[in-house]
Amino acid sequence: MSFLEKISPFERRDLLFAWFCLAVAFTLGISGGLALITDVGKISVNMLVMTFVVAVVTVGLSFVLHELAHKFVAIRYGYWAEFRKNTQMLLIAVVVAVITGIVFAAPGATLINTAGREMTKKENGIISLAGPLTNLILAVPFLACLIAGVLLGGASISVFTFPGFLFYLGMIGFQVNAMLAFFNMLPVGPLDGRKILRWNAVVFVALIAVSLLVLYVSLQPGMFVALLL
Structure with a gap:
């Protein structure tokens, strides 16, 4: 069975719906939320479209x-796993982004059915580890885009070049992945960090420390401009 065949049509619809809602919420958040609507005359359509594409x-x-x-790490352990969207929380994310310009999103979760088999702490920890680790890996190519933008554009960078x-794509992508990695590593509630900590404290401490460092660096884009020019 191919990669795509393991994603059911129902799951694809949920992923695409959540993807679209998150992109809208982040576009509104980055663009200033309610200010975007009240100052319609000041809206740059080109900037709005670019922000949506980047989101x-x-x-x-x-x-x-x-x-x-x-999902796929859970499948490797022999479990059934599928993403399920949370429509209510996605709509709340869009509304909050409009009102406050802040994005708070809980788009849904990957549900795992063990079919009566007891999942071990190690299995649960490694399945949980896969999410934030993926975001840390994704941060690397986005950082490369940011650096390439600085090197190609020089000191004065226009987003319409x-x-x-x-630079804009790399900066947002780097920051988003850093935030997702760190947020999901918090050892509270249903977040990944709590399950990883239960499995292996050393892995948890190492990964949350790396996530915090990457988050700090991602929030200093001017540092890259200063270092590279």
């Missing part, structure tokens, strides 16, 4: 691959 690529890939990483687009 589709960065947020979409980061979210979808995070969930699919959980190819170097500027690369």
